[in-house]
Amino acid sequence: MLIVWGHRGSPNVQKVLWACEELGLHYVLKETGGAAGGTDTPEYLARNPNGRVPTLEDDGHAIWESHAILRYLAARDPHGRLTSDDLRVRATIDQWMDWQCAHLAPAVRALAVLVVKPRSTPPTAQEIEAARDGIVALLRLADRALGRRDYFAGQRFTIADIPLAISYNLWKIMEPACAQFPALDAWYARIGQRAAFSPMTGQRRV
Ligand SMILES: N[C@@H](CCC(=O)N[C@@H](CS)C(=O)NCC(=O)O)C(=O)O
Incomplete structure (x- = not known):
């Protein structure tokens, strides 16, 4: 299961949501950061020690930094729709x-x-x-x-x-x-x- 930790007002979170939508992925957005807060809890920091959003969790594996997440999602797509083999x-x-x-x-x-x-x-x-x-x-x-x-x-x-x-x-x-x-x-x-x-x-x- 894919979980995006973040909030829609964040440009860096928007990047990740956009990639998920382009790829037709099913994901859950867990409201974190911004007004929702929660980026300074031990649970969140265990996933993202940088204490920022977004974080992506793929079956329990956490990735942070929006561009690392974009690259991961693009590489994970079997059709390579958002990247290139070249x-x-x-x-x-x-x-x-x-x-x-x-x-x-x-x-x-x-x-x-x-x-x-x-x-x-x-x-x-x-x-x-x-x-x-x-x-x-x-x-x-x-x-x-x-x-x-x-x-x-x-x-x-x-x-x-x-x-x-x-x-x-x-x-x-x-x-x-x-x-x-x-x-x-x-x-x-x-x-x-x-x-x-x-x-x-x-x-x-x-
Ligand atoms: N380089 C990081 C920057 C992350 C970042 O600064 N995120 C901002 C939102 S755009 C944040 O967490 N701000 C605190 C908050 O929204 O609570 C990335 O691309 O993921």
Whole structure:
């Protein structure tokens, strides 16, 4: 049995739920973290010593770090639907997943901390502009790299697209009027057609 420990408001949990939905997996979401709390209990820390969400449990075996979970789910799928047998394609998948984790997600978080999270001292216009510029530079790179491909690792949707779409969705929420990225917007619209999951709501599509 598959158990996802986490909550739907977490972008990192959304990645895992999305992959489960893409693969048509039956899973149970155990509300943990966020308002539900519970990430600091000995039971949870035994599964995930990092005390964060998500954690995936597959028949009692726990895995944490959202990208490790995505790779596990993709590798576990007998049809390999979200990954590739081709070494180079797989390296491209890894490259974009690592890039999202190391560069894009921290940049998006830096802006979110300024404009979304309540603060005792309001951010200055310069702080917001610097954070926005940081994201724009990264998205420009991604837009160019995506170019005419349908998805980040080629013509097929893979686990590379999941973290990138989750970050792009957060960017769109914060900057709805920004229309500088034609390839990314076309890709994001393509992703919006997928049946399994909506990054916009963090839910399975109905
Ligand atoms: N690198 C970790 C980051 C995990 C993380 O920071 N998760 C956040 C939610 S996105 C968390 O646990 N926050 C505390 C909470 O939601 O209670 C991953 O990708 O899984």
